Amino acid sequence: MSNAAEHPLVRAHLAAVERCTASLPPERRRELLADLREHVQVALAEHDGPVDDDAVRHVLDELGSPRRIADAALAEEGRTCPEPESxxxxxxxxxxxxxxxxxxxxxxxxxxxxxxxxxxxxxxxxxxxxxxxxxxxxxxxxxxxxxxxxxxxxxxxxxxxxxxxxxxxxxxxxxxxxxxxxxxxxxxxxxxxxxxxxxx
Structure with a gap:
């Protein structure tokens, strides 16, 4: 795939990270999302075999859930991920x-x-x-x-x-x-x- 970040699974994953990190400063959030996109593209470029949905899921699983990524990024800034209410x-x-x-x-x-x-x-x-x-x-x-x-x-x-x-x-x-x-x-x-x- 020419641009792995455009894969629907990757877009959904990054969108979830973006929503969870809404309280981050905009520049820090843009930097985080750019790093994640780059990581996914590099990992998929190095992947042996076809870049199909299974390969993308495997890379995203290794990257971590959106919540885990967001929690780590927010912790660096002394913030916490907002908790949804019922x-x-x-x-x-x-x-x-x-x-x-x-x-x-x-x-x-x-x-x-x-x-x-x-x-x-x-x-x-x-x-x-x-x-x-x-x-x-x-x-x-x-x-x-x-x-x-x-x-x-x-x-x-x-x-x-x-x-x-x-x-x-x-x-x-x-x-x-x-x-x-x-x-x-x-x-x-x-x-x-x-x-x-x-x-x-």
Whole structure:
């Protein structure tokens, strides 16, 4: 194979290492992945016989699992591999964050339920070990983006047409988009971490 690093098994292995080492400095992570690619290419070039899936698996097994590689690289930097939370715990955190804005529509209790859901979700997000500080910061900015976007959307709707019940729902839906994006990004990241740290 002209470029062993492009083999699907190698790509999957390196992608898992990349996900597990998300907390490394970007330059260090790029260096690690480049070293691993080079190692795989050299090992396969020296391999006797055809470079098939079995040969690639053998080289990757000798290289070590993505989790083992990540743990060693993180230990050098005084860091640890993030631990995924259970699916239920992740879903609870994301549900609280996602429902904070829509709960404002609940008659009478909405003004109390929405801040409680937002605060509880934010605390759970901040304490979670499965998301990096960078991911938490981006999610927080997107979640806070709901606050200015909703009144701006309401103003835009009022300029275009009447700000009746339908217009208010439209403004709230537009304002909810950053929160939805934050939740989707966090869910995707948690899913990638679970797959990267799952036993082979």
């Amino acid at each position: 699916g239920l715990r992740t879903a609870t955190t994301l549900t609280l964050l996602a429902l904070a804005a829509p709960l404002l529509l609940v008659p009478v209790l909405g003004p109390y339920l929405a801040p409680a859901a937002a605060a509880t979700g934010a605390v759970r997000l901040a304490r979670s070990p499965q998301w990096s500080g960078r991911e938490k910061k981006h999610a927080a900015l997107l979640l806070l983006g709901t606050l200015p976007l909703t009144p701006l959307a309401a103003f835009a709707v009022s300029v275009v047409g009447a700000l009746d019940q339908t217009g208010m729902l439209l403004a709230l839906a537009i304002g909810f988009c950053p929160a939805l994006l934050a939740v989707l990004r966090l869910a995707r990241s948690a899913g990638r971490l679970r797959s990267a740290t799952a036993p082979a």
